[in-house]
Amino acid sequence: MRRLLLLEKAHIEEIDRYDIYRREGGYTSVEKALKSMSPQEVVEEVKKSGLRGRGGAGFPTGLKWSFLDKKSGRPRYLVCNADESEPGTFKDRYLMEKLPHLLIEGLIVSSYALEANRAFIYVRGEFKWIIKILERAIEEARTAGWLGKNILGSGFDLDIVVHPGAGAYICGEETALLESLEGKRGLPRVKPPFPAVVGLYGMPTVVNNVETLAAVPWIVLNGGDAYASIGIGKSTGTKLISACGNIKKPGVYEVELGLSVEEFLYSDEWCGGMEGEYGLKAIVPGGSSVPILPAHLALKTASGQPRLLSYESMADGGFETGSMLGSGGFIVYDEAQCIVRNTYNFARFYHHESCGQCSPCREGTGWLERLLHKIEEGHGTLHDIDLLWDVQKKIEGNTICPLGDAAAWPVASALRHFRQEFEAHVHQPQQCLFRRRASFVFANASVEIA
Amino acid sequence: MLAVRRGKKVEFSPEVLEQAQQIIRRYPEGQQKSALIPLLHLAQEQFGGYLSVEAMDYIAELLHLKPIEVYEVATFYSMFHLKPVGRYVLEVCHTGPCEIKGAEWLIQTLKKKLGIQEGETTADGLFTLRRVECLAACGYAPMLQCGERYYEFLDTEEKVDALLEQLRQNAIT
Numbered sequence: 356m357r358r359l360l361l362l363e364k365a366h367i368e369e370i371d372r373y374d375i376y377r378r379e380g381g382y383t384s385v386e387k388a389l390k391s392m393s394p395q396e397v398v399e400e401v402k403k404s405g406l407r408g409r410g411g412a413g414f415p416t417g418l419k420w421s422f423l424d425k426k427s428g429r430p431r432y433l434v435c436n437a438d439e440s441e442p443g444t445f446k447d448r449y450l451m452e453k454l455p456h457l458l459i460e461g462l463i464v465s466s467y468a469l470e471a472n473r474a475f476i477y478v479r480g481e482f483k484w485i486i487k488i489l490e491r492a493i494e495e496a497r498t499a500g501w502l503g504k505n506i507l508g509s510g511f512d513l514d515i516v517v518h519p520g521a522g523a524y525i526c527g528e529e530t531a532l533l534e535s536l537e538g539k540r541g542l543p544r545v546k547p548p549f550p551a552v553v554g555l556y557g558m559p560t561v562v563n564n565v566e567t568l569a570a571v572p573w574i575v576l577n578g579g580d581a582y583a584s585i586g587i588g589k590s591t592g593t594k595l596i597s598a599c600g601n602i603k604k605p606g607v608y609e610v611e612l613g614l615s616v617e618e619f620l621y622s623d624e625w626c627g628g629m630e631g632e633y634g635l636k637a638i639v640p641g642g643s644s645v646p647i648l649p650a651h652l653a654l655k656t657a658s659g660q661p662r663l664l665s666y667e668s669m670a671d672g673g674f675e676t677g678s679m680l681g682s683g684g685f686i687v688y689d690e691a692q693c694i695v696r697n698t699y700n701f702a703r704f705y706h707h708e709s710c711g712q713c714s715p716c717r718e719g720t721g722w723l724e725r726l727l728h729k730i731e732e733g734h735g736t737l738h739d740i741d742l743l744w745d746v747q748k749k750i751e752g753n754t755i756c757p758l759g760d761a762a763a764w765p766v767a768s769a770l771r772h773f774r775q776e777f778e779a780h781v782h783q784p785q786q787c788l789f790r791r792r793a794s795f796v797f798a799n800a801s802v803e804i805a
Numbered sequence: 806m807l808a809v810r811r812g813k814k815v816e817f818s819p820e821v822l823e824q825a826q827q828i829i830r831r832y833p834e835g836q837q838k839s840a841l842i843p844l845l846h847l848a849q850e851q852f853g854g855y856l857s858v859e860a861m862d863y864i865a866e867l868l869h870l871k872p873i874e875v876y877e878v879a880t881f882y883s884m885f886h887l888k889p890v891g892r893y894v895l896e897v898c899h900t901g902p903c904e905i906k907g908a909e910w911l912i913q914t915l916k917k918k919l920g921i922q923e924g925e926t927t928a929d930g931l932f933t934l935r936r937v938e939c940l941a942a943c944g945y946a947p948m949l950q951c952g953e954r955y956y957e958f959l960d961t962e963e964k965v966d967a968l969l970e971q972l973r974q975n976a977i978t
Contacts, residue, residue, distance in 0.1 A: 430833075442900045442939040473833070480846065480884045481940055483953040516831045521842050521882030524938065538838035538874075540881040556836055597944060599902045605944030643901055643939075684943065686902050700901045704938050 357624065358585060360573045360593045361566070362609045365453045371488060373495035376456040382501055384572035388464045389509040392575070397468035401571060403579025405591035410436055410527070410564030411642060411682040413666050422551035423469055424559040431471040432560040434536065435462060435568055437478040437485075438520050438527040442643035442704060443684025446595035447565035449607040451478075451485050454569070455492035461568035462515055463501060464575050469561055472512045477532050480521040489517045524708035528756045529562040531710065542710050543756035566595055587613030590665035594680070600687035603627030616640070616662045617654045620687065633689035637772075640669055641681020643701050644761030646768030647694070648678050674768065693787050695780045698769040699727035705762035716759040719750035723766055730777060733784030740777050744770055807880070808887045811857045821851055825867060837868055841878055844868065845885055854894065855886035883937065891926040891933035893972050896950045899936045902943035907960055911947040912936060914965050931976055932969075 369375045376382075388397050402417030423431060435458065439447040451458060462474050478486050493515050496502050504512045518536055520526050526535045530544035533555050554560020570592060574582045583591045590612035596619070599605045604627040610619060616638070619625045629635060638653040639645060648662075656662055657676035662669070669680040688697065706720035726743045729735045747763040747770075754760070770777065779786060817825055825844055832839040844864050845856060852860045856879050865875045879885045886894070895915060899908040912934075916922060919932050926933040942948045945957035956968055 439941045440939055443902055443943050445941040445943050445945075448941050479941070480842070480882070481950055518839070519843055519846060521846065522884035522937075523882050535842065536839060537836070538841035538868075538878065540877055556833065599943040599946070600905060607944070639901075686943070688905065692905055697901055697905070700899075700904050704900050707938055 358593060358611045359609050360582075360585070361450065361457070361569055361595065362453070364457075371453065371455055371492065373456060373492065373499060376454075377499070381456050382460055382463075382496075382499075384575040385460060385463050385467075385501060386507065388467055388575050389507045389511060394468045394470050397464060397575060400574055400579040401468065404570075404574045404582035405579075405586075405589060406567065406570055406574065406582065407590070407666065408564055409566035409570070409594065409683070411441065411644070411679075413680065416563065416567055419551070419563075420465075420469060420561060422549065423561055424552050425470060427559070430473070430556075430558050431469055432555045432558055433462065433466045433469055433471045433474040434529075434532065434555060434560060434562045435474065435476040435565055436527065436529065436532060436562050437476050437482075437565045438532060439482075439565070440479055440524040440527050441682045441684055442701070443599060443639060443686040444597050444642050444682040445599075446597040446607050446683060448482060448485060449597075450565055450569055450595065451482075452488060455488050456496065457569045457572065458489070458565055459492055459496050459501070459515065461571045463496075463506070463513060465561075465563065465568055465571050466513050467511055468571075471561070472514070474513065474515045475536060475555070476515065476517045477526070477536055478517060478519055479526075480519040483519075486517055486519055493517065523710075524704075525710045525756070525758060528758065531756065532562060533560065540710070542712050543758075545755055585611055587663065587665050588667055590667060590680075594664065594683050596664065596683040596685050598626050598685045598687065600685075601630050601633070601689035601692070602687045603630050610664055612663075612665045613668075614664045616664060619664060619685075620654075626685075626687070629687070629689055631689065631691075633691045635687065636690045636692055637688045637694065639678075639684070639686040639688075639765075640664075641679045642684035643686070643704065644757075644764060645679040645681040646674055646677070646764050647697075647772065648768075649772045652676050652772070674764070675771070678768070693731075694769050694773040694776050695727065695731050695787070698766055699724070699731045701765045702727045702762065705758065709758060709762070713754040713759065715750045715753040716762065719746050719759070720762045722746045723750075723762060727766075730780050731784075733780065735777075735781045737778065737781055740770065740774070740781070743777075808856070808858050808861070808876070809889065811859050813859065815848075815852050815857070815859050815863055817847075817851060817863075821847065829868070838870060838874070841868060841870070841875065842882070845875070845879055849885060854890045854892070855888055889926075892931050892976060893951050894933045894935060896935045896937040896940075898938070898940045898942065898946070898948055898950075900939040900943075903939075903946040903948065906946035908936075908947045911949065911959055911965070914962060918965065918969060931973065 406416045407413045466474050523541045525531045526541040531541040535541040550560040621628045635650040639647050656671040666680045671677045702723040706724040709716045709720045711717045747766040750759045751763040828843045829840045848860045861875045865872045948957040
C-alpha cells in the first residue's frame with residue numbers, strides 16, 4: 356500500500372500558499388507542540404520515531420538533537436541543509452517547490468525542540484525560484500503569527516532566514532555549509548568539535564536536511580511510535596526517492612521504507628520499468644557517492660534476499676556486494692550505458708568539487724579523473740586499472756570530510772563489479788556499445804580535462 | 806586573467822543599497838560577513854552579470870571587509886563570473902545522469918547553433934555557453950540553467966530552437 360506522510364497534500368492546487376496549506380490542516384503540529392509539549396518532549400518523540408537524517412548519512416535525528424549543547428546557555432541555531440547537489444538527487448527541490456510551508460512548519464517545531472531562536476535555510480544558489488517561494492512562505496507565516504516574537508503566546512521566539520549558496524557541492528557537507536553561511540569559502544572543518552557544540556558563529560548548532568525537518572510535523576502530531584510502526588526495522592517512516600536514468604517515469608516518489616527495489620523499478624506506480632529496448636545493467640541507489648550495484652545485486656542481495664529500499668538492506672553485504680540508501684538519488688543504467696564513461700564522469704565531478712584542503716582528495720581526485728579519461732579514450736593499460744584501484748584506496752578515509760570517500764567509492768565499486776568492462780576498454784575500446792551509439796555525438800566533441 | 810578591472814568605480818542605486826542593507830540586517834549583530842554571498846549575487850546581477858574587481862571592492866567596503874576576503878569567496882563558488890558574460894548564460898549540466906540522457910548532444914547542438922565554443926560569448930553579446938556540474942534536475946535531463954530558470958527535457962532540436970528564439974525575443978522586449 357502506498358503511504359504518504361510528506362507528500363500527502365502535494366497534489367492540492369496552490370498548497371504552496373499559506374491559506375490553502377492552513378485550511379488543509381497545516382501548522383497544527385506547531386499548535387500542539389507549543390501549547391501542550393515541552394521542548395524535551397518533542398525531542399523524545401523524534402527519538403522514539405527512529406527518524407534518520409535524510410540527507411544521506413542516515414544518522415538518527417533525535418540522537419543528533421540530544422547532542423546539542425543547551426547547558427552553556429549560548430545562542431543555539433538550527434540550519435536546514437537545502438544545498439541539494441548530490442548527482443541523482445532532486446527530492447528536496449520538489450518538496451520545497453510543492454510544500455514550502457511544510458518545511459517551515461518543520462523548522463518551527465524543530466527549533467522549539469532545540470530551543471533555538473534563529474533558523475537558517477541554506478539553499479543552493481541555483482535554486483533562485485525556490486528562494487523566492489520560501490521567502491514568500493516565510494512572510495506569509497510571519498504575517499499569520501507563526502514566526503516572530505512570542506509565537507502563540509508561548510514565549511517562544513523564532514526567525515527564519517533564507518540564505519543562498521553560490522555553486523559548490525562541498526557546501527552540502529555540514530561544516531562546509533556553516534563556513535559558507537559565515538561568508539567564507541566552503542572548507543569543511545575538522546571534527547570534533549561537532550556543530551552541536553561549536554557550530555555556526557561558534558555556537559551550538561544542528562544541521563538537518565530538508566526532508567528530515569519536513570518529517571517532524573507528522574511525528575509531533577501522530578507520535579513517535581506511530582512513525583516507528585511505518586517502514587521496516589530501523590528504517591522507519593517514508594523516504595523520498597528521486598529516480599532518474601533509463602526508466603520510463605523519472606521523478607520524485609515517496610516510498611515506505613522496505614519497498615523492494617524490483618517493485619520500485621518495474622511497477623507502473625513508480626519508475627514504470629526500463630525506458631527502451633535494453634535491460635537493466637546497474638543501479639546507483641543513493642546518489643553518485645554510493646557504490647554502484649550490477650543488476651543482479653541491485654535486485655537481490657548476495658544471500659538471495661530481495662533488495663529493499665531501506666538503510667539495512669541496501670548496505671547488506673557491505674561494500675563487497677552492497678551499497679547505501681544515501682540521499683535516495685536512484686540512478687538506473689540500461690545495458691547500453693558505459694560504466695567506464697560513467698565512472699569517469701563522476702570522477703571529474705568530484706575533482707571539480709574537491710575544496711583542495713586535503714592532499715589525498717585534491718591530488719587523488721585529479722589522478723582518478725585523468726586515469727579514467729585515459730582508459731575511456733582508449734589509451735589505457737592494465738597497469739592503469741591497478742593504479743586506479745591504488746589511488747582510490749589512498750583517498751578513502753584520509754580526508755577531513757567525506758568527499759574523499761564519496762570520490763573513491765564509485766571507482767572502487769565500478770572496478771569491483773565491472774572490471775571486465777575496464778579491461779575491454781584497454782583492449783577493444785571501439786567495442787563499447789555506448790561509444791558506438793554515441794559516436795555521432797562524440798565525433799567532434801573534445802572532452803576537456805582539468 | 807583572474808578578474809577584470811573596469812577602471813571605474815561602481816555602486817548600487819539608493820533602492821538597491823536599501824535592499825543590501827536589509828540583507829545585512831538579517832544576520833546577527835557582528836556577523837555581517839554572512840551577507841557576503843547574498844551581496845555578491847546582488848552585485849553580479851546589478852553590475853552586468855559578472856564581478857569586476859571594482860564590484861568586489863565595493864562589496865568589501867559595504868561589509869567592512871578586506872578586499873581579499875571578498876576575492877577568496879568570489880573565486881571559490883562556481884556561480885560567480887569573474888569575466889564579462891553574455892546577457893544569457895546557458896549553463897548545461899553534464900554530470901552523470903544528465904550525460905546518459907544526452908547532455909553532450911545538447912552542448913554540441915548549442916555550440917553549432919550559436920557558433921561558439923564552450924566558455925565563449927556570441928558576437929552580439931546575447932549568449933554565453935558553459936558546462937556545469939549537477940543542478941539537481943537529474944530526472945528532467947537534458948537541461949540547462951539560464952538566469953533564474955531551469956529549462957528541462959531539452960531533447961530535440963525544435964525545443965532548443967524554441968528556447969533560443971524565446972530568449973532572443975525577450976532581449977528585444
